[in-house]
Amino acid sequence: MKPCQLTVPGHVRAGENVIEQLSGIIEAERASKVIVFTDEGVLSTGICNGVFEQIKKANAEYCVIGDLRPEPSTQDVIRTMEQMNRAEGELVVAVGGGSVMDMAKLCAAMKGASYDIYDLLENNSLMEKGLPAVMIPTTCGTGSEATFNAIVAVPEKSVKTGIVNKNMLADYVLLDGNMIAKLPPKIIASSGVDALAHVIECFTSNKANVFSDLYAAAGAKLIFENLVRAYSDANDLQAKSNMLLAAFYGGVAIAASGTTAVHALAYPLGGKYHIAHGVSNAILLAPVMRANLEACEDRLALLEDGINPAGYGRAQSEKAKGMIERIASIVSDTGIPSSLCEFGIGLEDLDFLVDAAADCKRLLDNNRRVLTKNDIRAIYQEVIKGGI
Ligand SMILES: NC(=O)c1ccc[n+]([C@@H]2O[C@H](COP(=O)([O-])OP(=O)(O)OC[C@H]3O[C@@H](n4cnc5c(N)ncnc54)[C@H](O)[C@@H]3O)[C@@H](O)[C@H]2O)c1
Ligand SMILES: [Zn+2]
Structure with a gap:
């Protein structure tokens, strides 16, 4: 057999209503402040309300980075990192599709880092482990919740490219069918x-x-x-x-x-x-x-x-x-x-x-x-x- 490796996020929970286990995760991580990543399309469905309730149930505070754009570009990463570096929190929760999860994975790892996305494009291995992250997918495609890749568009070159680093592997994944119930x-x-x-x-x-x-x-x-x-x-x-x-x-x-x-x-x-x-x-x-x-x-x-x-x-x-x-x-x-x-x-x-x-x-x-x-x-x- 040829050598191979299985790398999966540490804690994966699947099934209807597993979202209700988020408060226990926040408590286990001893997080008093949570940074939620999402986008306007997801927010408009109301599915984040259950996430906010869970954060409150764990007696934690939260802030929302909720203006993320689909298919993020290098410029989007730079703009969102400014918000991330101003935000206070010990845990990242991503509620969205691949665009939201990729951005959350990048920002969780890059919080407070001395390098930026362009440095990472030159050398993926610069990335270190940052804040722990919970992925809650709301589309049924990218699998970003399971990968250690994040895809960014590089407008200067008219291409999309992958940043690959194991430090982006999520710590928790919650696969709850209710999160895609209203997906168009x-x-x-x-x-x-x-x-x-x-x-x-x-x-x-x-x-x-x-x-x-x-x-x-x-x-x-x-x-x-x-x-x-x-x-x-x-x-x-x-x-x-x-x-x-x-x-x-x-x-x-x-x-x-x-x-x-x-x-x-x-x-x-x-x-x-x-x-x-x-x-x-x-x-x-x-x-x-x-x-x-x-x-x-x-x-x-x-x-x-x-x-x-x-x-x-x-x-x-x-x-x-x-x-x-x-x-x-x-x-x-x-x-x-x-x-x-x-x-x-x-x-x-x-x-x-x-x-x-x-x-x-x-x-x-x-x-x-x-x-x-x-x-x-x-x-x-x-x-x-x-x-x-
Ligand atoms: N990291 C990886 O391993 C990996 C793999 C494949 C793709 N990707 C990247 O993922 C991105 C695409 O992600 P995607 O296909 O999940 O789409 P997306 O995250 O861009 O979302 C598409 C649209 O769907 C809306 N949406 C999401 N969930 C919704 C819900 N439950 N109800 C209503 N609207 C909802 C969003 O607001 C957005 O407008 C691309 O940038 C792609 O390159 C990453
Ligand atoms: Zn794909």
């Missing part, structure tokens, strides 16, 4: 397919191993069984809780393995054209897996066996193609755009896209098929015209 179907769809991309990429990655396989295969099964239900029935709390679990599994799989070419090609779409992370990945997932078919046939077939045991006797190539069709169907069944045309991206954007994706070596190196610039160009051409 469009965001359930895009964040859910982001989670699907995480598990498919990790399972087919050069870095795949026994730990990432376990979480990725279980996550894929949960997503194929629950995403369309969670998207189409606002009251299906069981499906939503399962999606929250699947997204967490995806995050654990990323921490143990790594995403591949889907995310590498998606980053320039977020960095320059501001397409939401989940949507970029959804548009690219089936086309990239089609390009990877030969190199990943055995892995895609194995995943298909887990989802569709009745088809076990089919040839490996049939099963792998079946898995790709299954991916394409879930993207179209959840109403996600399938073409970059819809975002005003045309063939004139190809040179930038190809160069920016080819620069994302950290992820392309994980892809089983070596993708040349011509291969990358062919994939973008396909999704500009209308992929899936």
